[in-house]
Amino acid sequence: MHEINHSRSFPFLGLSLSVVGRPFFIFHRRLSVVGFLFFIVWCRLSVVRFSFFILLCCLLIAPPVAALAEAPTSAPISFNTNFDGGSLGKIECLSDTHFRCAVRGEYNYQGRNRQASWYYFRMDNVRGRDITIELTDLVGEYDNRPGAIAIKKTTRPVFSSDGKTWQHFESMDYDDKEAKAILHFRLTHDRIWIAHIQPYTSRDLQSLLDSVRGSPDLRIETIGKTAQGRDLLLLTVTNFARPDTNKKVVWLVARQHAWESGGSFVAEGAIRLILSGDPEARRLRDRVIFKFIPMADPDGVARGGVRFNANGYDVNRHWEEVDLRDPKSLAAMPEIWYMKKAIVDFARSERPIDLLLYLHNEEDNDWISGAPVSDPAFQKLVERFYDLLMAETTFDGRQRPSNRPDSLSGTSLALYQAAKVPAVLMEQKVTMNKRLGRLPTAADRVEFGKALIRCMARAVLNAER
Numbered sequence: 284m285h286e287i288n289h290s291r292s293f294p295f296l297g298l299s300l301s302v303v304g305r306p307f308f309i310f311h312r313r314l315s316v317v318g319f320l321f322f323i324v325w326c327r328l329s330v331v332r333f334s335f336f337i338l339l340c341c342l343l344i345a346p347p348v349a350a351l352a353e354a355p356t357s358a359p360i361s362f363n364t365n366f367d368g369g370s371l372g373k374i375e376c377l378s379d380t381h382f383r384c385a386v387r388g389e390y391n392y393q394g395r396n397r398q399a400s401w402y403y404f405r406m407d408n409v410r411g412r413d414i415t416i417e418l419t420d421l422v423g424e425y426d427n428r429p430g431a432i433a434i435k436k437t438t439r440p441v442f443s444s445d446g447k448t449w450q451h452f453e454s455m456d457y458d459d460k461e462a463k464a465i466l467h468f469r470l471t472h473d474r475i476w477i478a479h480i481q482p483y484t485s486r487d488l489q490s491l492l493d494s495v496r497g498s499p500d501l502r503i504e505t506i507g508k509t510a511q512g513r514d515l516l517l518l519t520v521t522n523f524a525r526p527d528t529n530k531k532v533v534w535l536v537a538r539q540h541a542w543e544s545g546g547s548f549v550a551e552g553a554i555r556l557i558l559s560g561d562p563e564a565r566r567l568r569d570r571v572i573f574k575f576i577p578m579a580d581p582d583g584v585a586r587g588g589v590r591f592n593a594n595g596y597d598v599n600r601h602w603e604e605v606d607l608r609d610p611k612s613l614a615a616m617p618e619i620w621y622m623k624k625a626i627v628d629f630a631r632s633e634r635p636i637d638l639l640l641y642l643h644n645e646e647d648n649d650w651i652s653g654a655p656v657s658d659p660a661f662q663k664l665v666e667r668f669y670d671l672l673m674a675e676t677t678f679d680g681r682q683r684p685s686n687r688p689d690s691l692s693g694t695s696l697a698l699y700q701a702a703k704v705p706a707v708l709m710e711q712k713v714t715m716n717k718r719l720g721r722l723p724t725a726a727d728r729v730e731f732g733k734a735l736i737r738c739m740a741r742a743v744l745n746a747e748r
Protein backbone atom coordinates (compact mmCIF):
# COMPACT_ATOMS: atom_id res chain seq x y z
CA MET A 284 0.00 0.00 0.00
CA HIS A 285 1.48 3.34 -1.02
CA GLU A 286 2.05 5.58 1.97
CA ILE A 287 2.04 9.37 1.65
CA ASN A 288 4.57 11.25 3.75
CA HIS A 289 2.66 13.78 5.81
CA SER A 290 5.50 14.75 8.09
CA ARG A 291 6.37 18.24 6.76
CA SER A 292 4.55 21.15 8.31
CA PHE A 293 3.87 24.88 8.19
CA PRO A 294 5.18 26.22 11.47
CA PHE A 295 3.86 29.70 10.77
CA LEU A 296 0.27 28.47 10.48
CA GLY A 297 0.48 25.49 12.81
CA LEU A 298 -1.06 23.33 10.09
CA SER A 299 0.33 20.03 8.91
CA LEU A 300 0.71 19.08 5.28
CA SER A 301 -1.84 16.32 5.77
CA VAL A 302 -4.42 19.04 6.41
CA VAL A 303 -3.43 21.55 3.77
CA GLY A 304 -1.93 19.39 1.07
CA ARG A 305 1.19 19.28 -1.08
CA PRO A 306 0.20 22.04 -3.61
CA PHE A 307 -0.01 24.57 -0.84
CA PHE A 308 3.42 23.55 0.42
CA ILE A 309 4.91 24.74 -2.87
CA PHE A 310 2.73 27.83 -2.66
CA HIS A 311 4.09 28.43 0.85
CA ARG A 312 7.71 28.27 -0.35
CA ARG A 313 6.96 30.95 -2.92
CA LEU A 314 5.15 32.90 -0.25
CA SER A 315 8.26 32.79 1.95
CA VAL A 316 10.32 34.44 -0.80
CA VAL A 317 7.65 37.08 -1.30
CA GLY A 318 7.49 37.52 2.49
CA PHE A 319 11.21 38.11 2.64
CA LEU A 320 11.00 40.81 -0.04
CA PHE A 321 8.23 42.49 1.89
CA PHE A 322 10.34 42.30 5.03
CA ILE A 323 12.96 44.43 3.25
CA VAL A 324 10.31 46.90 2.21
CA TRP A 325 8.96 46.91 5.77
CA CYS A 326 12.24 48.35 7.02
CA ARG A 327 11.28 51.47 5.11
CA LEU A 328 7.64 51.63 6.21
CA SER A 329 5.96 52.88 9.36
CA VAL A 330 4.66 50.32 11.92
CA VAL A 331 1.03 51.33 11.38
CA ARG A 332 1.23 50.92 7.62
CA PHE A 333 3.00 47.62 8.05
CA SER A 334 0.31 46.29 10.47
CA PHE A 335 -2.41 47.27 8.02
CA PHE A 336 -0.48 45.53 5.26
CA ILE A 337 -0.17 42.28 7.31
CA LEU A 338 -3.89 42.31 8.14
CA LEU A 339 -4.69 42.69 4.46
CA CYS A 340 -2.38 39.77 3.62
CA CYS A 341 -4.11 37.54 6.22
CA LEU A 342 -7.55 38.41 4.83
CA LEU A 343 -6.38 37.57 1.34
CA ILE A 344 -4.63 34.32 2.30
CA ALA A 345 -7.23 32.88 4.71
CA PRO A 346 -9.95 31.94 2.17
CA PRO A 347 -7.64 30.05 -0.23
CA VAL A 348 -6.04 28.25 2.76
CA ALA A 349 -9.45 27.19 4.04
CA ALA A 350 -10.50 26.12 0.54
CA LEU A 351 -7.32 24.08 0.07
CA ALA A 352 -7.82 22.38 3.43
CA GLU A 353 -11.25 21.23 2.29
CA ALA A 354 -10.27 20.46 -1.28
CA PRO A 355 -10.81 16.83 -2.24
CA THR A 356 -7.75 14.67 -2.83
CA SER A 357 -7.58 13.74 -6.50
CA ALA A 358 -6.29 10.16 -5.96
CA PRO A 359 -8.90 7.37 -5.94
CA ILE A 360 -10.16 6.17 -2.58
CA SER A 361 -8.52 2.90 -1.52
CA PHE A 362 -9.32 0.29 1.12
CA ASN A 363 -6.87 -1.64 3.25
CA THR A 364 -7.27 -4.48 5.78
CA ASN A 365 -3.65 -5.62 5.72
CA PHE A 366 -2.98 -5.17 9.43
CA ASP A 367 -3.65 -7.00 12.71
CA GLY A 368 -7.36 -7.54 13.17
CA GLY A 369 -8.28 -6.08 9.76
CA SER A 370 -11.38 -7.54 8.12
CA LEU A 371 -13.78 -6.67 5.31
CA GLY A 372 -15.52 -8.74 2.63
CA LYS A 373 -16.22 -7.86 -1.00
CA ILE A 374 -16.14 -4.15 -1.89
CA GLU A 375 -18.32 -2.82 -4.75
CA CYS A 376 -17.76 0.72 -6.07
CA LEU A 377 -21.12 2.32 -6.86
CA SER A 378 -19.31 5.61 -7.63
CA ASP A 379 -16.01 7.31 -6.75
CA THR A 380 -17.35 7.99 -3.28
CA HIS A 381 -20.09 5.41 -2.72
CA PHE A 382 -19.12 1.88 -1.73
CA ARG A 383 -21.00 -1.27 -0.82
CA CYS A 384 -18.87 -3.24 1.64
CA ALA A 385 -19.78 -6.77 2.71
CA VAL A 386 -18.99 -7.78 6.28
CA ARG A 387 -16.87 -10.90 5.88
CA GLY A 388 -18.25 -13.03 8.71
CA GLU A 389 -16.92 -16.43 9.67
CA TYR A 390 -18.22 -20.01 9.60
CA ASN A 391 -17.47 -22.80 12.05
CA TYR A 392 -15.80 -26.13 11.22
CA GLN A 393 -19.15 -27.49 9.95
CA GLY A 394 -19.74 -24.53 7.64
CA ARG A 395 -22.50 -23.35 10.00
CA ASN A 396 -23.17 -20.50 12.42
CA ARG A 397 -21.83 -17.75 10.22
CA GLN A 398 -21.47 -14.70 12.41
CA ALA A 399 -20.96 -11.32 10.74
CA SER A 400 -20.05 -9.05 13.61
CA TRP A 401 -16.58 -7.75 12.83
CA TYR A 402 -15.21 -5.28 10.32
CA TYR A 403 -12.09 -3.18 10.67
CA PHE A 404 -10.65 -1.39 7.65
CA ARG A 405 -8.81 1.70 6.57
CA MET A 406 -9.69 4.07 3.72
CA ASP A 407 -7.19 6.47 2.12
CA ASN A 408 -7.70 9.66 0.07
CA VAL A 409 -11.04 10.50 1.67
CA ARG A 410 -10.38 14.18 2.43
CA GLY A 411 -13.04 16.66 1.38
CA ARG A 412 -15.34 14.05 -0.20
CA ASP A 413 -18.90 13.15 0.65
CA ILE A 414 -18.54 9.44 1.25
CA THR A 415 -21.21 6.78 1.60
CA ILE A 416 -20.46 3.29 2.91
CA GLU A 417 -23.10 0.58 2.93
CA LEU A 418 -22.30 -2.36 5.20
CA THR A 419 -24.00 -5.44 3.80
CA ASP A 420 -24.17 -9.24 4.13
CA LEU A 421 -25.10 -8.94 7.79
CA VAL A 422 -27.41 -11.94 8.04
CA GLY A 423 -25.84 -14.95 9.73
CA GLU A 424 -26.72 -17.86 11.98
CA TYR A 425 -26.51 -18.38 15.74
CA ASP A 426 -26.76 -21.70 17.57
CA ASN A 427 -27.76 -23.32 14.26
CA ARG A 428 -30.68 -20.92 13.87
CA PRO A 429 -30.40 -19.01 10.56
CA GLY A 430 -31.31 -15.31 10.39
CA ALA A 431 -29.22 -13.91 13.22
CA ILE A 432 -28.03 -10.32 12.72
CA ALA A 433 -25.32 -8.93 14.97
CA ILE A 434 -24.92 -5.52 13.28
CA LYS A 435 -28.08 -3.52 13.96
CA LYS A 436 -29.50 -0.03 14.14
CA THR A 437 -28.09 0.32 17.66
CA THR A 438 -24.52 -0.86 16.96
CA ARG A 439 -23.01 2.37 15.71
CA PRO A 440 -19.42 1.93 14.46
CA VAL A 441 -16.31 3.72 15.64
CA PHE A 442 -13.77 5.60 13.55
CA SER A 443 -10.27 7.00 13.93
CA SER A 444 -8.11 9.38 11.92
CA ASP A 445 -4.82 8.12 13.38
CA GLY A 446 -5.55 4.45 14.12
CA LYS A 447 -5.15 5.13 17.85
CA THR A 448 -7.89 7.42 19.13
CA TRP A 449 -11.40 6.34 18.33
CA GLN A 450 -14.91 7.69 18.64
CA HIS A 451 -18.38 6.58 17.63
CA PHE A 452 -19.99 7.95 14.46
CA GLU A 453 -22.60 10.54 15.36
CA SER A 454 -25.22 8.70 13.36
CA MET A 455 -25.82 5.70 11.14
CA ASP A 456 -28.78 4.93 8.89
CA TYR A 457 -30.13 1.43 8.88
CA ASP A 458 -32.23 -0.28 6.25
CA ASP A 459 -34.27 -2.98 7.99
CA LYS A 460 -35.63 -4.42 4.74
CA GLU A 461 -32.25 -5.11 3.20
CA ALA A 462 -30.44 -5.45 6.54
CA LYS A 463 -27.74 -2.95 5.76
CA ALA A 464 -26.09 -0.15 7.71
CA ILE A 465 -25.31 3.11 5.92
CA LEU A 466 -22.65 5.64 6.91
CA HIS A 467 -22.23 9.14 5.45
CA PHE A 468 -19.20 11.28 6.24
CA ARG A 469 -16.92 14.05 5.02
CA LEU A 470 -13.50 14.56 6.54
CA THR A 471 -10.75 17.17 6.57
CA HIS A 472 -8.04 14.49 6.72
CA ASP A 473 -6.93 11.85 4.24
CA ARG A 474 -7.35 8.64 6.20
CA ILE A 475 -10.01 6.95 8.23
CA TRP A 476 -10.10 3.65 10.09
CA ILE A 477 -13.58 2.21 10.69
CA ALA A 478 -14.46 -0.69 13.00
CA HIS A 479 -17.42 -2.32 14.73
CA ILE A 480 -15.94 -1.42 18.13
CA GLN A 481 -12.50 -0.14 19.09
CA PRO A 482 -9.94 -2.81 18.15
CA TYR A 483 -7.51 -4.34 20.66
CA THR A 484 -4.81 -6.54 19.15
CA SER A 485 -1.76 -8.47 20.39
CA ARG A 486 0.26 -5.30 19.89
CA ASP A 487 -1.92 -3.52 22.45
CA LEU A 488 -1.48 -6.42 24.84
CA GLN A 489 2.28 -6.33 24.24
CA SER A 490 2.49 -2.63 25.14
CA LEU A 491 0.50 -3.31 28.30
CA LEU A 492 2.88 -6.12 29.24
CA ASP A 493 5.94 -3.98 28.41
CA SER A 494 4.66 -1.30 30.77
CA VAL A 495 4.13 -3.67 33.74
CA ARG A 496 6.99 -6.13 33.15
CA GLY A 497 9.52 -6.02 35.94
CA SER A 498 6.95 -5.64 38.71
CA PRO A 499 8.01 -7.93 41.61
CA ASP A 500 4.36 -8.97 42.03
CA LEU A 501 3.93 -10.17 38.42
CA ARG A 502 4.86 -13.39 36.66
CA ILE A 503 4.17 -13.99 32.98
CA GLU A 504 4.27 -17.50 31.54
CA THR A 505 3.29 -19.24 28.33
CA ILE A 506 0.86 -22.09 28.96
CA GLY A 507 0.69 -23.36 25.38
CA LYS A 508 0.49 -22.55 21.70
CA THR A 509 -2.52 -21.77 19.54
CA ALA A 510 -3.44 -23.68 16.37
CA GLN A 511 -1.23 -21.26 14.42
CA GLY A 512 1.62 -21.32 16.93
CA ARG A 513 0.99 -18.12 18.87
CA ASP A 514 1.70 -18.00 22.62
CA LEU A 515 -1.14 -18.36 25.11
CA LEU A 516 -0.16 -16.21 28.06
CA LEU A 517 -0.98 -16.53 31.74
CA LEU A 518 -0.24 -13.70 34.18
CA THR A 519 -0.04 -14.24 37.93
CA VAL A 520 -0.26 -11.22 40.21
CA THR A 521 0.21 -11.49 43.97
CA ASN A 522 2.65 -10.48 46.67
CA PHE A 523 5.09 -13.36 46.13
CA ALA A 524 6.97 -12.35 49.29
CA ARG A 525 4.00 -13.53 51.34
CA PRO A 526 3.10 -17.22 51.70
CA ASP A 527 0.08 -18.32 49.66
CA THR A 528 -1.39 -20.30 52.58
CA ASN A 529 -4.46 -18.16 53.27
CA LYS A 530 -4.74 -16.42 49.94
CA LYS A 531 -7.91 -16.50 47.84
CA VAL A 532 -7.70 -17.14 44.10
CA VAL A 533 -9.50 -15.36 41.26
CA TRP A 534 -9.07 -15.86 37.50
CA LEU A 535 -10.04 -13.50 34.73
CA VAL A 536 -10.19 -14.72 31.12
CA ALA A 537 -10.61 -12.37 28.14
CA ARG A 538 -11.05 -12.70 24.42
CA GLN A 539 -12.35 -16.21 23.88
CA HIS A 540 -14.15 -14.51 21.02
CA ALA A 541 -11.93 -12.49 18.74
CA TRP A 542 -14.35 -9.68 17.86
CA GLU A 543 -15.13 -8.93 21.52
CA SER A 544 -12.34 -6.44 22.12
CA GLY A 545 -14.30 -4.78 24.94
CA GLY A 546 -13.17 -7.63 27.22
CA SER A 547 -9.53 -6.84 26.47
CA PHE A 548 -9.92 -3.23 27.61
CA VAL A 549 -11.64 -4.48 30.78
CA ALA A 550 -8.81 -6.96 31.43
CA GLU A 551 -6.25 -4.21 30.81
CA GLY A 552 -7.94 -1.98 33.40
CA ALA A 553 -8.01 -4.86 35.89
CA ILE A 554 -4.32 -5.73 35.34
CA ARG A 555 -3.20 -2.10 35.58
CA LEU A 556 -5.17 -1.47 38.76
CA ILE A 557 -4.12 -4.62 40.58
CA LEU A 558 -0.42 -4.02 39.79
CA SER A 559 -0.59 -0.35 40.77
CA GLY A 560 0.48 1.42 43.92
CA ASP A 561 -3.17 1.98 44.87
CA PRO A 562 -3.45 1.17 48.63
CA GLU A 563 -6.34 -1.25 48.14
CA ALA A 564 -4.51 -2.98 45.28
CA ARG A 565 -1.50 -3.49 47.57
CA ARG A 566 -3.69 -4.96 50.30
CA LEU A 567 -5.42 -7.23 47.79
CA ARG A 568 -2.08 -8.53 46.44
CA ASP A 569 -1.27 -9.64 50.02
CA ARG A 570 -4.49 -11.62 50.29
CA VAL A 571 -5.38 -12.79 46.79
CA ILE A 572 -3.67 -14.57 43.89
CA PHE A 573 -4.87 -13.01 40.62
CA LYS A 574 -4.59 -15.05 37.42
CA PHE A 575 -5.19 -13.50 34.01
CA ILE A 576 -5.50 -15.13 30.61
CA PRO A 577 -5.61 -11.86 28.67
CA MET A 578 -6.09 -13.22 25.15
CA ALA A 579 -7.63 -16.67 24.71
CA ASP A 580 -7.74 -16.59 20.88
CA PRO A 581 -4.79 -14.55 19.58
CA ASP A 582 -5.09 -16.26 16.15
CA GLY A 583 -8.65 -14.99 15.74
CA VAL A 584 -7.68 -11.51 16.95
CA ALA A 585 -4.80 -11.34 14.44
CA ARG A 586 -6.86 -12.38 11.42
CA GLY A 587 -9.88 -10.25 12.30
CA GLY A 588 -11.95 -13.30 13.23
CA VAL A 589 -15.23 -13.54 15.04
CA ARG A 590 -15.64 -16.43 17.49
CA PHE A 591 -13.91 -19.50 16.06
CA ASN A 592 -10.31 -20.66 16.37
CA ALA A 593 -8.22 -21.32 13.23
CA ASN A 594 -9.83 -24.79 12.91
CA GLY A 595 -13.37 -23.39 13.17
CA TYR A 596 -14.13 -24.26 16.81
CA ASP A 597 -15.93 -21.79 19.06
CA VAL A 598 -13.50 -21.00 21.89
CA ASN A 599 -16.35 -20.57 24.40
CA ARG A 600 -18.04 -23.89 23.57
CA HIS A 601 -16.68 -27.45 23.44
CA TRP A 602 -15.05 -27.21 26.89
CA GLU A 603 -16.87 -30.35 28.03
CA GLU A 604 -15.78 -32.28 24.92
CA VAL A 605 -12.13 -31.34 25.34
CA ASP A 606 -10.48 -34.34 26.96
CA LEU A 607 -7.08 -33.49 28.44
CA ARG A 608 -5.85 -37.04 27.66
CA ASP A 609 -6.93 -36.90 24.03
CA PRO A 610 -4.43 -35.64 21.42
CA LYS A 611 -7.29 -35.08 18.93
CA SER A 612 -8.80 -32.46 21.26
CA LEU A 613 -5.42 -30.81 21.55
CA ALA A 614 -4.95 -30.70 17.77
CA ALA A 615 -8.43 -29.33 17.03
CA MET A 616 -8.83 -26.93 19.95
CA PRO A 617 -5.42 -26.18 21.48
CA GLU A 618 -6.62 -22.88 22.96
CA ILE A 619 -9.35 -24.60 25.01
CA TRP A 620 -7.10 -27.57 25.80
CA TYR A 621 -4.25 -25.48 27.27
CA MET A 622 -6.56 -23.11 29.16
CA LYS A 623 -8.58 -25.97 30.60
CA LYS A 624 -5.40 -27.79 31.60
CA ALA A 625 -3.89 -24.69 33.29
CA ILE A 626 -7.10 -23.98 35.23
CA VAL A 627 -7.90 -27.57 36.21
CA ASP A 628 -4.29 -28.42 37.16
CA PHE A 629 -4.11 -25.32 39.34
CA ALA A 630 -7.42 -26.07 41.07
CA ARG A 631 -6.54 -29.74 41.63
CA SER A 632 -2.90 -29.47 42.63
CA GLU A 633 -2.33 -25.98 44.03
CA ARG A 634 -5.37 -24.30 45.56
CA PRO A 635 -9.12 -24.21 45.01
CA ILE A 636 -10.23 -21.36 42.73
CA ASP A 637 -12.66 -18.99 44.48
CA LEU A 638 -14.01 -17.22 41.38
CA LEU A 639 -13.26 -17.39 37.67
CA LEU A 640 -14.79 -14.82 35.34
CA TYR A 641 -14.68 -14.96 31.56
CA LEU A 642 -15.44 -11.77 29.68
CA HIS A 643 -17.62 -11.42 26.59
CA ASN A 644 -19.42 -8.79 24.53
CA GLU A 645 -22.81 -8.90 22.87
CA GLU A 646 -25.21 -6.40 21.35
CA ASP A 647 -28.02 -5.80 23.80
CA ASN A 648 -27.47 -6.73 27.45
CA ASP A 649 -25.07 -6.75 30.37
CA TRP A 650 -25.47 -9.94 32.36
CA ILE A 651 -23.64 -12.61 34.33
CA SER A 652 -24.40 -16.30 34.66
CA GLY A 653 -22.89 -19.20 36.58
CA ALA A 654 -22.94 -22.87 35.65
CA PRO A 655 -26.30 -24.66 35.67
CA VAL A 656 -25.48 -26.74 38.76
CA SER A 657 -27.15 -27.16 42.08
CA ASP A 658 -24.60 -25.66 44.46
CA PRO A 659 -26.06 -23.10 46.89
CA ALA A 660 -22.63 -21.67 47.81
CA PHE A 661 -21.83 -21.06 44.12
CA GLN A 662 -25.24 -19.46 43.52
CA LYS A 663 -24.78 -17.25 46.57
CA LEU A 664 -21.36 -16.17 45.33
CA VAL A 665 -22.81 -15.22 41.92
CA GLU A 666 -25.61 -13.19 43.58
CA ARG A 667 -23.17 -11.42 45.91
CA PHE A 668 -20.88 -10.65 43.00
CA TYR A 669 -23.83 -9.27 41.03
CA ASP A 670 -24.80 -6.98 43.96
CA LEU A 671 -21.24 -5.67 44.16
CA LEU A 672 -21.18 -5.00 40.41
CA MET A 673 -24.44 -3.07 40.56
CA ALA A 674 -23.35 -1.08 43.63
CA GLU A 675 -19.81 -0.24 42.62
CA THR A 676 -19.48 -0.31 38.85
CA THR A 677 -21.27 0.85 35.69
CA PHE A 678 -22.42 -2.71 34.94
CA ASP A 679 -25.86 -2.24 33.33
CA GLY A 680 -27.32 -5.67 34.07
CA ARG A 681 -30.94 -5.24 35.08
CA GLN A 682 -31.65 -8.94 35.50
CA ARG A 683 -30.41 -10.82 38.56
CA PRO A 684 -28.44 -13.97 37.65
CA SER A 685 -31.00 -16.08 39.52
CA ASN A 686 -33.72 -14.82 37.15
CA ARG A 687 -31.83 -15.64 33.99
CA PRO A 688 -31.88 -18.83 31.96
CA ASP A 689 -28.66 -20.80 32.39
CA SER A 690 -25.70 -20.01 30.23
CA LEU A 691 -25.14 -22.15 27.14
CA SER A 692 -21.43 -21.52 27.02
CA GLY A 693 -20.18 -24.83 28.39
CA THR A 694 -17.02 -23.25 29.81
CA SER A 695 -18.50 -22.80 33.29
CA LEU A 696 -20.13 -26.24 33.40
CA ALA A 697 -16.97 -28.00 32.21
CA LEU A 698 -14.79 -26.26 34.78
CA TYR A 699 -17.25 -26.93 37.60
CA GLN A 700 -17.48 -30.59 36.69
CA ALA A 701 -13.72 -31.00 36.27
CA ALA A 702 -12.51 -29.20 39.40
CA LYS A 703 -15.46 -27.49 41.16
CA VAL A 704 -14.33 -24.14 39.73
CA PRO A 705 -17.03 -21.47 40.23
CA ALA A 706 -16.77 -20.02 36.72
CA VAL A 707 -19.03 -17.12 35.75
CA LEU A 708 -19.74 -15.77 32.27
CA MET A 709 -19.98 -11.99 31.92
CA GLU A 710 -21.53 -10.41 28.84
CA GLN A 711 -21.29 -6.68 28.22
CA LYS A 712 -23.17 -4.91 25.49
CA VAL A 713 -21.64 -2.71 22.83
CA THR A 714 -24.79 -0.56 22.62
CA MET A 715 -26.07 2.19 24.94
CA ASN A 716 -25.16 1.74 28.60
CA LYS A 717 -27.85 3.67 30.45
CA ARG A 718 -25.80 3.95 33.62
CA LEU A 719 -22.98 5.57 31.65
CA GLY A 720 -25.44 7.53 29.52
CA ARG A 721 -23.55 6.72 26.31
CA LEU A 722 -22.19 4.04 24.03
CA PRO A 723 -19.32 2.50 26.03
CA THR A 724 -15.86 3.69 24.98
CA ALA A 725 -12.54 1.89 25.47
CA ALA A 726 -11.75 4.29 28.33
CA ASP A 727 -15.07 3.31 29.98
CA ARG A 728 -14.09 -0.36 29.67
CA VAL A 729 -10.69 0.25 31.25
CA GLU A 730 -12.32 2.08 34.17
CA PHE A 731 -14.84 -0.70 34.52
CA GLY A 732 -11.96 -3.24 34.65
CA LYS A 733 -10.43 -1.42 37.60
CA ALA A 734 -13.69 -1.54 39.53
CA LEU A 735 -14.37 -5.11 38.41
CA ILE A 736 -11.20 -6.63 39.82
CA ARG A 737 -11.89 -4.99 43.19
CA CYS A 738 -15.41 -6.47 43.16
CA MET A 739 -14.06 -9.92 42.30
CA ALA A 740 -11.60 -9.78 45.21
CA ARG A 741 -14.22 -8.46 47.63
CA ALA A 742 -16.70 -11.12 46.55
CA VAL A 743 -14.30 -13.92 47.48
CA LEU A 744 -12.76 -12.30 50.57
CA ASN A 745 -16.24 -12.01 52.11
CA ALA A 746 -17.26 -15.47 50.99
CA GLU A 747 -18.46 -18.25 53.26
CA ARG A 748 -17.33 -21.01 50.94
Ligand SMILES: [Zn+2]
Pocket residue numbers: 539540543599642643644
Ligand atom coordinates in the same frame (compact mmCIF):
# COMPACT_ATOMS: atom_id res chain seq x y z
ZN1 LIG B 1 -18.49 -14.04 23.29
